[in-house]
């Protein structure tokens with residue numbers, strides 16, 4: 001039995017509206033009960049204030065952000081700092097999602113700097129790593145995820161114990177093509193071994209799986225010894241599906 005409490009985090013990506021968010025959170029609050037795992041929702045940053053209010057008065061569902069700036073503050077138009085997120089009760093922040101690496105050109109170093117900012121503000125970063133289909137086909141999966149995590153380890157040292165890692169194979173995100181439980185488990189084991197070798201408390205660090213996890217496949221993935229929860233995209237926008245995943249994690 002793992003000593004790690006599972007975490008299920010919903011990445012809403014660039015979806016939602018005031019009305020849709022209200023309906024979704026209402027359904028989640030009604031259905032979540034007292035979950036045996038940690039639960040978070042990560043809306044677009046413009047809705048964090050709304051979500052803070054919608055989630056007030058309960059502790060079952062925490063608030064997360066999808067990104068944060070690597071800078072403390074100042075002339076960085078459009079960016080949002082860790083301190084600002086903290087102001088809105090943000091508990092988790094996704095960092096280095098493959099969509100940001102791909103579309104915004106985020107580098108391993110930037111990701112590591114963002115992790116440092118989050119930790120300094122008391123926000124738990126959810127650090128995403130994962131290989132593309134081509135990298136997998138070329139046998140580079142291990143090399144890529146280790147390179148991505150090693151940048152974060154290098155800059156943050158033992159603070160890595162306070163982070164969450166998410167293995168998200170790029171080819172599985174939003175495609176409906178989930179990694180098999182065995183494929184995911186084997187990469188999770190590699191990442192945990194890397195954490196251990198770096199002197200981290202590897203048995204305490206949660207490693208989530210993300211990539212087309214849904215109500216139908218969650219239980220099998222979450223039963224793997226090194227899979228400590230899920231980072232959920234599409235299925236996080238449907239309350240019954242997200243709640244089924246939360247139940248599977250518990």
Ligand code: PEP
Nearest residue numbers: 173174210211212233234
């Ligand atoms: C994600 O965006 O992190 C994700 C895993 O998306 P999806 O579940 O839609 O594949």
